Amino acid sequence: MKHPVLESRSRLLIWCLAWVVLATGQALIIHFVYGSNTDMAVADGIITMLLYGILGLAAWFPVRYILSSNGQIFSKVTNIVLTGSLAIVLWLFATRFLVRAVVREKEDYDLFWHTVVFFRIAAGVLIFFVIILLYYLFLSATEMAEKASRQAQLEAQVREGELKMLRAQINPHFLFNSLNSMSSLTLTDPMKAREMILKLSDFMRYSLSSRNEQPVTLQNEMESLRLYLEIEKVRFGDRLVIEEEIQPECLPALLPGMLLQPLYENAVKHGVYESTDRVVIRTTANKEDENVVISVTNTIDPESVVTRKGAGIGLKNVRSRLELFYGEKADLAINRKEDSFNVMIKIPFEEKTNQ
Amino acid sequence: MKKIRVLIIEDEAPARELIKYMLRDHPDIEVAGECADGFCGAREIKEKHPDLIFLDIQMPKLTGFELLEVLDEKPEVIFTTAFDQYAIRAFELNAVDYLLKPYSKERFDDALSKAVSRIGKEKGEPAMIEKLVATATEAEGYLTRIVFRKGAGIKIIPLNLISYLAAEDDYVMIYYNEGKALKPKTMKYYEDHLPPSLFMRVHRSYMVNIEHITRLEPYSKDNYVAVLKSGEKIPVSRAGYKMLREKLSF
Numbered sequence: 057m058k059h060p061v062l063e064s065r066s067r068l069l070i071w072c073l074a075w076v077v078l079a080t081g082q083a084l085i086i087h088f089v090y091g092s093n094t095d096m097a098v099a100d101g102i103i104t105m106l107l108y109g110i111l112g113l114a115a116w117f118p119v120r121y122i123l124s125s126n127g128q129i130f131s132k133v134t135n136i137v138l139t140g141s142l143a144i145v146l147w148l149f150a151t152r153f154l155v156r157a158v159v160r161e162k163e164d165y166d167l168f169w170h171t172v173v174f175f176r177i178a179a180g181v182l183i184f185f186v187i188i189l190l191y192y193l194f195l196s197a198t199e200m201a202e203k204a205s206r207q208a209q210l211e212a213q214v215r216e217g218e219l220k221m222l223r224a225q226i227n228p229h230f231l232f233n234s235l236n237s238m239s240s241l242t243l244t245d246p247m248k249a250r251e252m253i254l255k256l257s258d259f260m261r262y263s264l265s266s267r268n269e270q271p272v273t274l275q276n277e278m279e280s281l282r283l284y285l286e287i288e289k290v291r292f293g294d295r296l297v298i299e300e301e302i303q304p305e306c307l308p309a310l311l312p313g314m315l316l317q318p319l320y321e322n323a324v325k326h327g328v329y330e331s332t333d334r335v336v337i338r339t340t341a342n343k344e345d346e347n348v349v350i351s352v353t354n355t356i357d358p359e360s361v362v363t364r365k366g367a368g369i370g371l372k373n374v375r376s377r378l379e380l381f382y383g384e385k386a387d388l389a390i391n392r393k394e395d396s397f398n399v400m401i402k403i404p405f406e407e408k409t410n411q
Numbered sequence: 412m413k414k415i416r417v418l419i420i421e422d423e424a425p426a427r428e429l430i431k432y433m434l435r436d437h438p439d440i441e442v443a444g445e446c447a448d449g450f451c452g453a454r455e456i457k458e459k460h461p462d463l464i465f466l467d468i469q470m471p472k473l474t475g476f477e478l479l480e481v482l483d484e485k486p487e488v489i490f491t492t493a494f495d496q497y498a499i500r501a502f503e504l505n506a507v508d509y510l511l512k513p514y515s516k517e518r519f520d521d522a523l524s525k526a527v528s529r530i531g532k533e534k535g536e537p538a539m540i541e542k543l544v545a546t547a548t549e550a551e552g553y554l555t556r557i558v559f560r561k562g563a564g565i566k567i568i569p570l571n572l573i574s575y576l577a578a579e580d581d582y583v584m585i586y587y588n589e590g591k592a593l594k595p596k597t598m599k600y601y602e603d604h605l606p607p608s609l610f611m612r613v614h615r616s617y618m619v620n621i622e623h624i625t626r627l628e629p630y631s632k633d634n635y636v637a638v639l640k641s642g643e644k645i646p647v648s649r650a651g652y653k654m655l656r657e658k659l660s661f
Binding site for chain 2: 228229232233235236237238239240241243244290291292293328329330331332357359
């Protein structure tokens, strides 16, 4: 993010003007209220406020970091207070040193300094809080604008890409091959055919309903994925082995519906489709700090000459959805090995609230 | 009467079961074998000489199209495939029969009787399958690997292992990390079907994998040679040199 003051010329001008006014005010007060000579009043006013002006600009960086971090409110306040104290101490020493170097009557200045040092600290604290407030307002405004634009982008994508998304979510190959398997089972094993029809119906229902932006729980998402994998298992039999290890505390975690679907479709496409041997698709989910880490791994036949064609579109889809939903708080990592392919997704842990 | 022998090449068990089930009504037909992948298919065709094969297109290791490419004797083929608009277009352009999954018994019987009526007759156009494969790959984009026969087996070479191609009369010799292979294709075919981001026709008779080039050396006036990682040297024409310059921006 850019610096709120430095990024625009007009804001920089206002910033400078504010400090000129403050410097003038201070010089006038020192001269007329305290009664010191003009030289000292002017020197003290200019140097005090010039230093604070620069420190105030620099304070943006730690302040932004502290305010946009994920910590508790208490630790944020503590950090802000620490930053402020550090800035004010720095400012006091630098001011004293510089003004003392400039003025002629050094003893007079020492005396003046000790008399007003508490006023000075109070003013410093006050100004610091004004600056924090301004930065805070700026940050929230920016965040809100970002959120709004993300929301708008999301809506646009949902609207324009609804069909495209659906097509990406349910691979027509999968659909028609499953229908063919069912057609076969109606002749050879009608009970199993019925079971498969029910599974496919449930899966279709889930994927159609997940088109809206309403997040779903990991539990729901996994139920649908199990349906999907079970349907594929009817087609591929022993060639497909499904393993799962999901921490129970991850189950209520919320995520956008059908987010994980492309990962499994990829695993089937590049694992099972390309292999004549057994392929294991293994899912794990763990809670780590404030995040949920979901990992999907499939074994690959090391002898298969992988056709890279089409690879990556599904993952790109997942990545862009993560970005739209979570901004920079989510992460996707791909780990390709000789005999396995792994995708790891990290999303902030958010639980369903009962509303 | 001699029975018609069919081979089912299909990677999904339920799909194989369906074909077998539908063949029950045809006492004149005998299932000679079943295969779950293309390698098995190639082997079984060689051993059992079926009259007709049911061939799935999407299979592990070797696709249905690639399997046909490496066959010497080509039995009658009925393709079976799920939704695939490109493949369908390819089929429609050609007379080979296909079954679109899921299919009805009537459609199945129809395709079967058409295929049976062709068995033993002079094959109309031997280049038909070739044309079909070409149309299908054209519609699906560039090749990602090249398949050929090696001894009794089949070799699948991914593009990154291929260093260059050289024209040899009506054939193209493909040089890869472990040797070379002759394909009954033209340079023009490979120029059209290999990704231009990787392969460049640097000479009338040569196409080179640009990732294998280590350096270019002047050879004579206006002529260059490309030195490959393997140490081999490939002639580069003036036009080829210009193209390489643009591509590799030096």
